[in-house]
Amino acid sequence: MKREEIIKWLDTDPTIQELKRFAKSLGLRVRKAMKKKDVIKLIREHVENTSVTSASSGAPALKQETPADLTLPRTYNKNKLVLMPVNPYVVFSYWDFDDETRNLMKQKAREGKAVIRLYDVTFIMFDGTNAHRTFEYRLDETTLEAGNFYFQVPMPKADYLSEMGYLDDEGRFFPVMRSNVARTPAASPSTSSRERWYDLRSKKRSVILSEGSLVKPIEKLRGVTSPGWPSGQGIGIMWEIFRSGR
16 A cells, blocks of 8 residues: 555544554554554555655555455364353353364264263252263264354253263263353342442442341231131131140
8 A cells, every 4th residue: 555545545534443453453552541643643644655655666555454364263173172151041152173173073963973962060069971961963964064152051040061071982072172150130029139230440349238128028828628617717727726735
């Protein structure tokens, strides 16, 4: 990019993020606290003092970062399985492979033996065999290449862990990757009467009781009657008998 093109681009009022990215592509030192006008000044001084951007210099033109340069890679070639809660009844998993594991899992998927498992590990130290419940899904090549999967789970406020692997000819499971533990949120409001506060000035945390009513509401029950007793008197008569020892 030539000097005139850079000056013209600065006049289009780019965002501070675009300015900082462009300044870094020029090899300039950009401080975090710099304001927009400071970054513009830094770039202008650079293009005015360097001969690299001169049309007559014959030097290579400066390269401006484009959105295509910022596209995330399709794979990082690392074995990774991540589990995240979506809501009380859904958890989301995504994964990546290195070349060796990718080839292995593709082969197992073609054989119909690639699986991803989800374990309910609430309040336990998971050793691979002691989950409360185990859920399994067979992976085909399309799902494997998609790199993610949604699990529907039966219990809110529970801990889940995932493993990806394959089955042998006898149906035994061999894990290749294991995820983190993800806890699903509760499906109803908390019954706790505690309030948690954080003081931004002192950076201290505190827990206090709610100033609202701590008396739980009275729940009404229907009386239980026995044959021959007047309606609604059954419980009272049983209590009188118990109290008198008869």
